[in-house]
Amino acid sequence: MKLHWRLALASAMAAAVSVIVVIVAAYLITCRRVESAMGQFDGYPDVSPRGVLAGLADIDDLGWPFFAVALGGLVLSGALGWLAARTALRPVGAFKDAARRVAATRDLTTRIDISGDDELASLARSFNAMLDALERSAKAQKRLVADASHELRTPLTAVRTNTELLIRGGLSPKDRDEVSRAVLGGLEELTALVSDVVELARDEEPAALVETVRLDELVRREVARASRHWPSTSYSVAVEPAVVRGVPDRLSRAVANLLDNAAKYSPAGSRVEVSLRDGVLTVRDHGPGISAEDLPHVFDRFYRAPEARALPGSGLGLAIVGQVVDSHGGSVSATAAPGGGTLVRLALPVG
DSSP states (O other), rough: OOHHHHOOOOOOOOHHHHHHHHHHHHHHHHHHHHHHGGGGGGTTTTTOOHHHHHHHHHHOOOOHHHHHHHHHHHHHHHHHHHHHHHHHTTTHHHHHHHHHHHHHHHTTTTTOOOOOOSSSHHHHHHHHHHHHHHHHHHHHHHHHHHHHHHHHHHHHHHHHHHHHHHHHOOOOHHHHHHHHHHHHHHHHHHHHHHHHHHHHHHHSSSGOOEEEHHHHHHHHHHHHHHHHHTTSSSEEEEOOOOEEEOOOOHHHHHHHOOOOOHTTTSSSEEEEEEEETTTTTEEEEEEEEEOOOTTTGSSTTTOHHHHTTTTSSSSSSHHHHHHHHTTTEEEEEEEEEETTSSEEEOOOOBO
């Protein structure tokens, strides 16, 4: 039963019980007083009715009993109403205790037991859903920090070691140039990694930056950029006009990551096929493909297949793609392409 119906029923019952008690008490008091007044005429059967009325008129002390009964009825009504409200609103105390426990212990695993289907049960479900979201967010943040710390350790160590070699001196010009290039390469890797981590640390797209985007034009621009960056890879493009709502820079980053990832895992001289139709972007490469065991994890943070660990990169490119697509209300998936290679589908709401 809904909460407002339960409260209404409880209040009605409390009022009804109080009225019944007041009426019965008043009736009993009146009867007793009348019987007492009539008792004085029992020995005088010839007394006229006027004398009986005169006797009843002498009853002048009914006021205080009725006042006491009315006051008692009000007290009883209030007590019953308080008891009904306390019973109906008992789950609110559970909400208060759970919120206080979470604030004091920061334990996001706390949940409220749900029973029934009234408004308070719906509120409990919403409260538990909020705690689920907070718990997932906290775990994701901790995992991101732990993974980023692990990934940063290796390039930082390499840069520090090479820098110490340069400071000590005693290297031949050839070795010094090689170590200097290694330092620059390590710094570039660190810069890219920090940039990717900052991208992943973003929660949702600011509403002020959302605008109408011509996705087909954005794809053409990113294909032109990727062609310059990966001269050994050719791109075939077939796009149809498509308009989406989103943050242009973030969408560009997602498309660029897909194109770069396809080129990075494609052999020299191969072709990457790019298609856009009905708001669905597909990028297909002709590389070695991704094993069935790795496909479910390609959009996870810092995940890299064993055969890809020797290649440059942080393992965050596709994770950024997944985050951007989720924040724009779309979906992305990777499957094995017929004949070899990988086919990635990115779908965004059109219009």
